Amino acid sequence: MTPKTDKPKPDKPSEDIARHAARMQAKRDNPGPSPLRGIGMFGAIGWSIVVPTVGGAFLGHWLDRVAPQGFSWTIALILGGVVLGAILAAGWINKEGGGK
Template sequence: MSTANEEHKPEEFAEEIREKSLRKIRSQKEKRKGLWHGLGMFGLVGWSVATPTLLLLLLGIWIDGTYESKYSWTLMMLVIGICLGCMNAWYWIKRESEG
């Protein structure tokens, strides 16, 4: 003898499968990026800012140590490195969002 709950289980199961299939198809059409893609972009942005910042910072330290100047080349190169790094990160994010 079957109960009312047992009679609705196949329909509920079919509905659940249909919803999951539609969600998967919609995700493929929208080309949503996964977790790994997001983490990869996070790393790319971090390195695209950190690399020019550190390189120009080292250059500024070297200039300050080598030549006498009333200006702090370390500070100037740090600011320039951060600006270049942010422009670099903006370029990569814009490029990724377009394609």
């Protein structure tokens, strides 16, 4: 009798399980486009514009009462908030890879 030096071949079910696990891991690491993810990004971008705009409106209204000028602080800071929000939104889009 000759001793067997061959390694045992893995059985078919274990190969299937390994292949399935690799597919699951790849899908987890690289999720495809999701409608919910798009809605979430849309919301985050919206808030990045709304918060500075509303903050500018409140600050401008307060400044109009405390330090009146020949121009409206409220309008100036609302416009400033919109510009700041647009810059933040553009940064968010570029970070998330939407501006490829």
